[in-house]
Amino acid sequence: MKKKLALLLFTLFVSYANAQTVDPLLAKDVEAQNIWVDSILKNMSIDEKIGQLFMVQAYSNLDKKHEDFITEMIEKYHVGSLIFMQGTPEKQAALNNKYQEAAKVPLLIGFDGEWGLNMRLDNTYKFPWNMTLGAIRNDSLIQEFGAQVGKHCKRLGIHVNFAPVVDVNVNPANPIIGNRSFGESKENVTEKAIAFTKGMQSYGVMANAKHFPGHGDTASDSHHTLPVLNFDKARLDSIELYPYRKIFDAGVASVMTAHLNIPSLEPNTSLPTSLSNNVVTKLLQQEMGFNGLIITDGLNMKGATNYATSAEIDLAAIQAGNDLLLIPQNVPASIALFKKALELNTLTEERIDFSVRKILKAKYWAGLNNYKPIEEEHIHEDLNAVEDELLHRKLIKNAITIVKNEKGNIPVTNLENRKIAYVKLGDAENDAFVNMLKNYTKVDVVSDLNLANLSKKLKPYNLVIVGFHKSNDHPWKSYKFTNKELVWLQEIARQKEIILNVFTSPYSLLQLKSFTNIKGIVVSYQNSKLSQELSAQLLFGAFDAKGKLPVSIGENFKVNHGLITNKLSRFEYTIPEEVGLSSKKLALIDQFADTILKEKMAPGFQVFVARKGKVVLQKSYGYHTYEKTFQVKNSDLYDLASLTKILASLPLIMKAEEEQKIPLTASLRDILPSFANSNKETITVKEILSHYGRLKAWIPFYVDTQDSITGENLPTFYSNKKTNKFQIKVAEKLFITKSYKDSIYKYIKNADQREREGYKYSDLGYYLFKEALEVKYEKPLDKLVDETFYQSLGADRTTYLPLEKFTRNDIVPTEIDDYYRNQLLQGYVHDMGAAMLGGVAGHAGLFANANDVGKIMQMYLQKGFYGGKRYLKPETINKFNTRYYADKKVRRGLGFDKPQLNPDVKATCGCVSDTSFGHSGFTGTYTWADPESQIVYVFLSNRVFPHMDNKGLIKSNMRTKIQQAIQDAIINE
Template sequence: MQRNKSRFSHLIIIIFVFFAGDAFAQKESYIQSLSKQNRWVDSVYNKMSRKQRVAQLLFVRAHTNKGQAYADSVGQVIKDQQLGGVVFFQGGPVRQANLINKYQKLAKVPLIITMDGEWGLGMRLDSTISYPYQMTLGAIQDNNLIYKMGQQVAYDFKRLGMQMNLGPDMDVNNNPNNPVINYRSFGDNMYNVAKKGIAYFKGMQDAGLLTSAKHFPGHGDTNVDSHFDLPLLPYGRGRLDSLEMYPFREAINAGISGVMIAHMNIPSLDKTPKLPSTLSRPIITGVLKDSLKFKGLVLSDAMEMKGVTKYFPNGEADVKAFIAGNDIIELSENSDRAINLIRKAVRHGSVSAAEFEERIKKILAAKYWAGLNQYKPTPLANLSQDINSDAAKALVQQLSDAAVTQLKNTTKLNPFLKTAVVSIGVTSPTPFQMEAVRYFPNSRIFIVNKDAPAIELSNILAWLKQYPQIIVGIHDTRLRPQSKLDYNSDVKLMIADLASRKNTAFSVFANAYAIAGLPGLEKAGNLMVCYQMTPELQKSAAKALSGGLKPAGKLPVTINTFFTTGMGL
């Protein structure tokens, strides 16, 4: 009797494990779903007119910081044109969730709601968490942390009622003066960029969010911002295949759901003069879809950018983008005009009927995969608390701790010595100083403005001679940390003076490339690069200086001959 009971219990466990395993199995990826017939997709497609099908290609711009009249005008466009989706920009999270609910009510087929969230909601929205920039993430050695970040970003997006993130950026930033990619890239090593990008998008996709690697075939080696003009990528096919396209190829093999096309002129791939890659069928259909076998969503970069409208005005760019092979045409200057022009192109057979059907069904399949076939409005209760959780904040700190990169460490600090704690480039005490004072109690704070006059700097340097050890933070307070600091020449000379002293430890809370513009800093006995000026990274640096954290980051870019990719003690 006892033996039979035991066998019965064992059978129950096996059955439970079998069904539980099935229930918790990760759902198939969007790419996998495309190989199967989908009744919902077929049913929706069959009920649509050609105009309604074409409208699914168009995604319109939306904001929640431009007032009610603007929000209402976008709503009217959605109601009248029945577009495929909405791309949100600046605003606030609760306002945005509320507006998403209103816009979805106006759509007969639910909209895909998306946003640029390379470092999470904070890239566009106030009162939300910003995760570290991708260059900061490029220093981290544990890619599982980046996967976790992807999962958290997906939760945040979905909690607001969004289904897609226009990220990660998978450009290889091999031009330090790149004005548009730069710190948005994981770095200049294509293998690191690929691994980090895959970890990030897999985290998002495994949590049910559509993603988009950008900017194909690679925007990292340009010195022109495609928002303002058309960059030229002059390299041959061999170089592009082996370098720029490598992360995208790896992402495609790993199952990325979407790829965004850059606005760049690339003669080695398409000889048409002044033609942006966004409008090139040889690049989008020939290279991306046919050669690289990408089956997912192809998105244009914003069609209102000068890199595309300068040479193809009056809606011509929209039609060319469609014919080239884009499935989603982002931010047309005039979506109504675009719909009519694309309808005409379809009628004239510019794209085959079979290809047109496949591309519209691909968009509908993305909506189905994201759960829009059973759309429910976003609940607004506790929204702010949910997207600003303690767990998410702890993850930001964990990522920051893991990114700190020690480049030099011959100057050892003593917590009991009299210490000067200097922050340069700011006008008030910094989190770095507040934390450092906790670890070095016998200390005094000094503030150095980025435009401080020579006489003031001379006085501060005289004061600092009294201190047996000096801790210096170099800060970039600008919203976008560029490759060169905007300090005056006297402040830069002061940094060189301090670096020549053997009792000084530097932490750089700025773009890593900025170190190249501070001659003499390579002489510092203690130098950490922390990539950006967030409170979390400033805390991480102070902790590292006190010995409470062992920096494990590795430099994701080459700064100069002294500090090259992969360096880190």
């Protein structure tokens, strides 16, 4: 009777092997595959055949005893497959080579890497979880993801990766699947799983659909118990089995059978589905026609081990129809039991051959017929390549989902009208999110241990961003709000307009009883550094929102819901390769930085590089001073010196020209009637902006206020405290008489003109532009430019008179002045003339960090548009970025510096286009933008520290050498 039963089982295997239209284990060269499989199989002993049925777990972080154990499994018990667990890729590669060397038949190497190798191995790349990927609308990105994971696996000698999870997670309370699922939509799960499978298998790595017949609607974890699914066959066909039919047709190479209790499929409720002939043979192979490799879930899991002894479980799994036994607990005992079953005819050699043949086919499919050891060099670099981050960025940008946007606050616009606070909820890190928010505008972190106190602190703000941050360590970490957090969230939302940004599972929103007061909701799915950074960028419109919910949030937000937004042309922050620049070549900047610091050309500096509207380098070097007390931070402010001309005066002049308040053709007497009848009355605005107005370069006004012998400041002009007479603050405890401003303009008016026509760079015209602008707009220059440009640009760290807004330690010292102000200049303008005007001038006085300078330059590069707002007309930008006196050997545009006409002049690296423009500053500053390469470059330093005779930076042309390095970093396009 037993012999007849065994024969019947074998007949069923043979008769249904061809039921599936796709045989996923067939190689392209089928004939050669069959010859290879037959040649090995016919020469195997029964012990060797049985050994092929086991996939033993191996670790690369254990001791020699474990390594000896694995070697024994291979050499003595002929184990044919290994699944590598925790460790490092370097050690796994070495062990892989060692174990393959010991094997008579090449080993099939398995791995459990649902989100990449990082699921098990240290120092490898961590991609998003399936729930995050489930939010992506473009499935080609999922295929790209599968391909990259396959590439990593192939590099490390892995032949089958136990992914994708195709469980349809319709139960929010599922404790083990959850984030590991693509979501609750069977169609979305299926499409994503197929795309992933195609990508990974394109690299010759077998995908594995799990956990058959479906683990998505369980409320318990099969690692600890046997979950029960009390659904009828019709329900299972409709949901759980739906993805499997589709992915089988798509050619998935293997499937994993789960440890579940499903009475409608297996009447023996104590028998796990993984050990059920009804499930594995009748349903999976006969009814659904699957011909690929069938692998059990881990046989060390309680869902299986509670059933019988480990050897009995292994035998039952094979008798049920599985091909490969994953993580068997006692291989010697199992082999002994298998042999006994052969003697008793409850198991036949034909049945074993059936699975061994499939295993060997799989090995051939994976290339093991031509086995080569793993190359052990450069593994870390190969598994952590720039392509990984580029892909990761694309995945997250396409996943982040706007769930609610009732007030249209996402993306945040009209920054000039916004006072923004950030409040943290959750128990995980949030620095990356906060730091990125601050790249866009002023965002204050507000916190308190008491809700009432927090509410008081939030009163001045009209928008509150609430970040809910939970652990990103692994996908089954808790994602829930505490009761206290739920109360605080609703109370803040009741009082303020808020945007809630959830950095965890969307299921966390199920805890919210009401969404009425929460006007904006963003789901970012994970709390990774990249998720935080990109979510902040999305909030400010750096890119458009595309994601959709992969699961429903009760009745409030259904699966596939997701609001679409448009980008605002604000900066994105990314890596160089995303915009066609080489990180390796840009690293040359670090070498230049070392030289600058070593040779004391400046104590510290900032370098900023953007291309195509994306910031790829924002880095600070060195210290505020040579005392090395404060390291330079990206947020620190530098005295911009003459960059003030193009960052403060020029945008206002452009606007005034558009409005015909200060036309380019106007003469000086037209815009300043007091200059009528002077030797400058006919100079035009165009000539002044082009530095073709025959004006002197500068006038040292301060010298006439000092004793000609001692150099001391005369009490006629100065006081150490503010009075009605001495109202203009020059520096700390130094005030000049308020009437001296008129003297400055009188000096300029009466100054001799240069006799010879031609180019001469001059500050003097910008003194006059300041006066003209203030008269035309009836507002001080600093307030005018701040309200017209900086506030709405989000240039909150660009300002005149920085000590009125920032702490002293936020501002980099400029010079130890021993000739006029006789003090350390920190937060007070270095330029003497600008200081005598109280720190606000048209030619100097502006302070900023490199990021803000970049925003203004990018606005120019985008023809006057930035952040969803038009500041200037494109034709205005073109008009000012034009040389009008090139025939007179004047390289300048209107206000803008332009590339040199004389090769001996080093205004630029000589490598930028003729359409490029920028400016340099006396204190060691430089910025340049090139419409052709679309590169914005900013260099800020205090090269004049400790004294302005420090000209190493200028003589070395270091600023333009860095510009050359940036240009050279462009990858051939």
